[in-house]
Amino acid sequence: MASSQSHAQSGLIGGLYEVDLAQPLPDFGAGQPCFAVTDHRHARHDLMAVQAADNAPARALPINALSSLNIENLVLPIACGRAPTGLGGHACFVVMQRPPGPPIWPGCVPPLGGNASPWGERDLIEGVLRPLAGALDHLHAIGMTHRAIHPGNIFRGRDHVAATLGGAWAAPPAMLQPCVFEPPYSAQCHPAGRGEGAIADDVYALGVVLVALAGGALPMAGCDDETIIRRKLERGSYNALTAELRLSSSLADLLRLMLAEDPDHRPQPAALANPATAVARRIATRPAARAQRPIDLGGVAVWDARNLAHAMSRAPKAAASLLRSNAVDQWLRRTLGEPVLAARIDEIVRGEEESPIADPTKEDAMLVLRTISLLDPLAPMCWSGLSLFPDGIGPLCALLTSDPGYVPKRALLEDVIHEEAGATWGETHIASGDIAMLRLDCRQQRASLRVSGWAGGMRRLAYTLNPLLTCRAPSLRGEAVMRLPDLMPAFERAASGATHILIDAEIGAFIAARANVRMESDFAILAQDEDPDIDPPGHRGLAQLRVLERLCQHEPERSWPVVAAAAQHPARAALSQWHSKAARSQREAAFQQAVADGALGVMLALLSDSEAKSGDARAWASSNHEIRYIVGEVERLRAAGLHDAARARTFGTEIAAGIGMIALAAAAMVTVL
Secondary structure, eight states: OHHHHHHHHHTOBTTTEEEEEEEEOGGGSTTSOEEEEEETTTOOOSEEEEEOBTTBOOOHHHHHHHTTOOOTTBOOEEEEEEEEEETTEEEEEEEEEOOSSOBSSSSOSSSOOSBOOOOOHHHIIIIIIHHHHHHHHHHHHTTOOOOOOSGGGEEOOTTOSSOEEOOOOSSSTTTTSOGGGSOHHHHTSOGGGOOSOOHHHHHHHHHHHHHHHHHTBOTTTTOOHHHHHHHHHHHOHHHHHSTTOOOOHHHHHHHHHHTOSSGGGSOOGGGGGSHHHHHHTOOOOOOOOOOSSOEEETTEEEOSHHHHHHHHHHOHHHHHHHHHTTHHHHIIIIISOOHHHHHHHHHHHHHHHHSOOSSHHHHHHHHHHHHHHHHOTTOOEEETTEEEOGGGHHHHHHHHTSOGGGHHHHHHHHHHHHTTHHHHHHHHHSOHHHHHHHHHHHHHHHHHHHSOGGGSHHHHHHHHHOTTOOOOOGGGTTOOOOSGGGHHHHHHHHOTTOOSOOOOHHHHHHHHHHOSSOOHHHHHHHTSOOOTTTSOTTHHHHHHHHHHHHHGGGSTTOOOHHHHHHHHHHHHGGGGGOOOHHHHHHHHHHHHHHHHHTOHHHHHHHHSOHHHHHHHHHHHHHHHHHHHHHHHHHHHHHHHHHHHHHHHHHHHHHHHHHHHHHHHHHHHHHHHO
16 A cells, blocks of 8 residues: 555556656657656666547556557557656556657658658558558457557568557547548547447558558648548549559559448458458449439538438538428439438438427437438438547547537537437447447436536546546646546645635546445535525535545545645534534544544544434433523512512502501591590
8 A cells, every 4th residue: 555655656657667758759659748668667668658638538448458468560558547747747648668660651740741752562561561450450359449540650660571550549549540541431520539430440541551651642631621521422432542643453452442431341450461362352332323413402512322411410400401391302312313211211300390309409400310320321420510429429528528618519419418319320320239238328328417416417427438537627736636546645635725625526526437336415515505594514514524534445544634634624613513512622622633633534423423413412402401491490480479579569558558547547536536
């Protein structure tokens, strides 16, 4: 335990690896900050650390699966953890093997630029295709993808013929991938929402790399992303990427196969070890039907169903209007010659009209999503202009909750989750055996989103779906907390001088996502301002102490004096609930000692001792009863005394009157006599 604490304080990742900020390695990070690493156990000098962005978490699953493997021609992750970044901050770093040499393309940081000398076909096959296909085959065997294949992330040593594929583990899959290296169905997604994809997407990216190296120039250089996507959809990926490029017939056949529009038609990585065999197994494909006349959507002339789907994703409002006007149905039937497709879309339109959603905007979004799914079976979820794959919800949620500027897109993502759009999309895209799991995921995400307060919502969902997302609470002062056991040490370092509630909405969401016990009631209390007319004194402070005490269970023997000093102020008011002055004074002294000792559990026990509170309340009630009895007796005696005095005064008056009458009678007798 002491060892792990010292490692955390010294900034060693996994207790072994120290990030050397004085030795940046910009050529090896493929667009992310990268630094040399010192190994304090094995004295290795072939390691590097790539820094993950706060809003773009590292990939937990590949890091855990690959850290113990040895795959040739692939930069593998070794460890992941927090380390200082300078200026008092910390960040998440992924420690990896260092590539054997520089990247194969000058200006390696995306977006890539410049030209290079064209590679010969033999060098392309032997030096790039076969070694990288072998690495992809190993990934495919364990169910992993790479999703960051471009010339700036492929390396080659001076003494090595075979290229090495760089790391792709310190950012969400394909988030940093230049658009031209992605299939059009993935490229049109938000970069953070592209998802893990399939190994066929890596084969596609490798095919684009071969095109770039063969021509010595990046395909479609200078074009924006939208232009690249539309050209690929209109001409086909192979034709769009190899325009004006002269290739041998064998290489052309191989690239045509690797760049096939349907991922099922691309060869498996293992087949690429023998390109001639892979080409011999190619599947004949029928070209997409093209209309005699285009249909206009959002100012774009559309000639086929797949391009119509893409145009709808970019102009969803116009698409909904066009669908309801029956123009799409007529164009599909009469011009494109697709009556079956038109009938299925007509069913969707009629179904939406018969069972409308309460919100018209969401009704339009669902209509367009269902239609796009039919028009293009490869298309991602498209919701009101936001395109993503279901497994891209996690990284996109992390990004969109990181900055207030993302509020509009965050609202769209909330709608996607609330309406379980992933399950709707999956009805036409996912095999029947997997759709049940997708529906379950969608329902769990929706349930998390519907939990009110700090224990639910988009923040909690972001931490739930991204195990390596660091807690982004400003009160942690730059601490990169990824695991729940690291939160209390971070509080201890950051809470000095604090006199307020330490746990905010961001920290509450982080704890709710990472903890094994439910604390929704405490977070509900913390999420509201304390009302002195309703809430007992120290209501929120006690809720915070309960949460902090549960966090202490990761290191039960450790004291937390800084956290205790900060947490005492909002909780101290609860001492006023003790009626006995002596008991209150005793507890105040014990409470102050517990604060000095950093014993949060003792502090909580002193303030929330229900048995002692009940005894104090009983004693107070008994004392009140005795006091009321005594007061009653005093009042009775006082009332009796007043009654006796009144009687005495009446009796005295009567006696005086009698005496007066006797005196008058006597005087009268004397007069008579």
